[in-house]
Amino acid sequence: MNNPEELASPNRRALFRRLVKPKPVELPESIYPRAPWAQDNQTFLALCNRCNQCIDTCPQRVIRRSEESHPVLEGLPVLSLDYGRCTFCSQCVDQCPTGALDKEDGRRIQAVARVSGHCQLTLNQPCDFCMDACEKDAIRIEDQRVQIDETLCTGCGECSLDCYDRAITLHKPEAFRT
Missing domain, CATH: 3.30.70.20 (Alpha-Beta Plaits)
Structure with a gap:
């Protein structure tokens, strides 16, 4: 009975439990x-x-x-x-x-801010409301384009609220997605 090659439980159900590994459950994101x-x-x-x-x-x-x-x-x-x-x-x-x-x-x-293509600056219209709204200086304007530094962005949403064209939206950072 102490033979190590002897099955722990000889019934079929125990055999299948050892052979079939359950699939890991994928949680939705x-x-x-x-x-x-x-x-x-x-x-x-x-x-x-x-x-x-x-x-x-x-x-x-x-x-x-x-x-x-x-x-x-x-x-x-x-x-x-x-x-x-x-x-x-x-x-x-x-x-x-x-x-x-x-x-x-x-x-x-x-959340992090993202700029879409319909920003006033890309249409050669003067605007810097988003930059003024950002308390963390995560937004700067370079070559008539809004640049957002995601490492500084807190995701508070203030820039999005101050953008009257709704060109800035907040999204879940790609790094958080699995």
């Missing part, structure tokens, strides 16, 4: 930026219980429920900077009961 200080995708999806406390407590009203069709992503909090800016007040983190938003383990910056 939201196309929207998460709230500030959100943890990585796997941890966030495991911890967030969709309680909406981060949404309800946000004084700027820039966190909303996701409308994505995937059942895992539907209703999760996402950052929406279309009509407001994030001040990084951290009230959303303070209200999160599960730790899905966490100052120590999460990322503060969840």
Whole structure:
């Protein structure tokens, strides 16, 4: 009975369990930026219980429920900077009961600004509202083009709000996508 070559359990089910390895489950990734200080995708999806406390407590009203069709992503909090800016007040983190938003383990910056082709400068019209709005000097104008330094951009959304052509939008950084 102590023969090492003897099967631990001779039944067929045990044999198939040893032969067939389960496929790893691929977690969906939201196309929207998460709230500030959100943890990585796997941890966030495991911890967030969709309680909406981060949404309800946000004084700027820039966190909303996701409308994505995937059942895992539907209703999760996402950052929406279309009509407001994030001040990084951290009230959303303070209200999160599960730790899905966490100052120590999460990322503060969840969005970066991008410029589209219909910027006034590219149409030879004078404009520097976005540059004036950026508190971190992440925006500069070179050769009649807006240049955004993603390493300096906090993703607050102020530049997007000040762009009257809506040429600046905020997106989830490519580095955060899996």
